[in-house]
Amino acid sequence: MKFVALNGSPKGSKSTTFYCYQYIKKYFPNYNYREYHIARKIKKIEKNQELFNEIIREIASADGIIWLFPVYLLHVPAQLIRFIELLFKEKEKIRLAEKYATSFSTSFNFYDHIAHQYIQAISEDLGMNYIKGYSATMNDLFSKEERKRFRLFAKLFFTNCEEQFLPEKVTIPIKKNNFQYSPEKIESVPKRFNYRIILVTDTKESDHSLEQMIQVFSQIIPNELEIININNLSIKGGCLGCLKCTADNICFYTDDIMATYQEKIIPADSVIYAFSIKNRSFSSRMKMFIDRSFFNGHRPVFKGQQNAYLISGPISQTTTLRESLEGSQDVGKVHLVGIVSDGSQDSNLITKKLRSLAHNIIWGLGHNKFTRHQTFRGKGGHKIFQDLIQSYQTILRQDYLYYKKNNLFDKPKNFFGPSSLILNPLMRIDRFRKWFLAKAGDHIENRFKEILEKTE
Ligand SMILES: Cc1cc2nc3c(=O)[nH]c(=O)nc-3n(C[C@H](O)[C@H](O)[C@H](O)COP(=O)(O)O)c2cc1C
Structure with a gap:
């Protein structure tokens, strides 16, 4: 064979x-x-x-x-x-x-x-x-x-x-359609906010739907939108995994990527990524742009941003892509405000969703950069990162120093503190254990009730 x-x-x-x-x-x-x-x-x-x-x-x-x-x-x-x-x-x-x-x-x-x-x-x-x-x-x-x-x-x-054993095939073929988002004429809203909002895209003229989504979004968000089309950037190549950047956070390539991240993306309050799905993924160009962010190591440099995705294509049928997008934001402590796609194939609905997204981004920025609690994706990722950075602290030097300085290495926690020295042996006694668990449950419930009573 x-x-x-x-x-x-x-x-x-x-x-x-x-x-x-x-x-x-x-x-x-x-x-x-x-x-x-x-x-x-x-x-x-x-x-x-x-x-x-x-x-x-x-x-x-x-x-x-x-x-x-x-x-x-x-x-x-x-x-x-x-x-x-x-x-x-x-x-x-x-x-x-x-x-x-x-x-x-x-x-x-x-x-x-x-x-x-x-x-x-x-x-x-x-x-x-x-x-x-x-x-x-x-x-x-x-x-x-x-x-x-x-x-x-x-x-x-x-x-x-x-x-010639046969495995079960799990992939449902993508249903193709020729839908093009064609919004009605939309008035631009006044740009009364002053946040740094960047839209990063790899759109080309042929991505008609995506172009329209970007156009409408830029009109209905009450803030200036700086659009970076990565097709116009000089990008010399994809990340080579050489790890040279781990010493000083500097990528060995000399092109537009580092400056774009450092001067535009990292300082932004909100970043919207806009792309079309091709073969169940973003384009290789977009992925190249993402991979090249690796010079930032495992540090949460985008923390607190109110980010979103505008996607042309079947995101509801490409769950792996969606999971990867959500995971990257969660582990980066970024607030993923939303994903709007043209998957509904209904232009009015898409416009409404773009409007909602624009509102929620501005709302999040006005509310102390509200971030939902990390889920398993973010929390689990953070645990893995800590482990990696601790083990490879000699190579991942910048990450290590950053994690130490910002107290990002979890310390082992003991909920009961020093009293566990007494409690641990007592918990081996059946009657004490039963009594303690019942009491602990009551105690926690009483504390919940106290908070509710004090809440106006
Ligand atoms: C740019 C870059 C991104 C990486 N991202 C991940 C990741 O998301 N998850 C992971 O588990 N490992 C990640 N790694 C670690 C690599 O997957 C790992 O080092 C791998 O063994 C490299 O294999 P290779 O030598 O065959 O290229 C990343 C490494 C690099 C250089």
């Missing part, structure tokens, strides 16, 4: 994920393998049709594809999304139906499941039988136990391919 590994790590042959793959390959020498560093070589692939055709031919002649990738900013890296864009342009010409696919990633397991779900959806959109992937941690290859799990996972995948 033949397998093609598509390496979505910008680090190419130096990638941790690729080393894990090589381990698997060594362990199962009886198959034919072919691998392509699609992320590392993406610029070459874009320019060289012959190289792209060769990759397509190899994929078409294989029994299975192994998608390799690191998790980048709650998703796969921009370069891999770019490859998928190229692949989908040729979708009709390539026969992948009923081939097998799986995914293998390394990361610190923050939103890895979303990246895998995206790859599963892409594989199933291409008609492939996707066998559930494997999300390893960065250091797993060093562990004997983990290597054993790699082997078992690979064995399971290869057996499924050989036996």
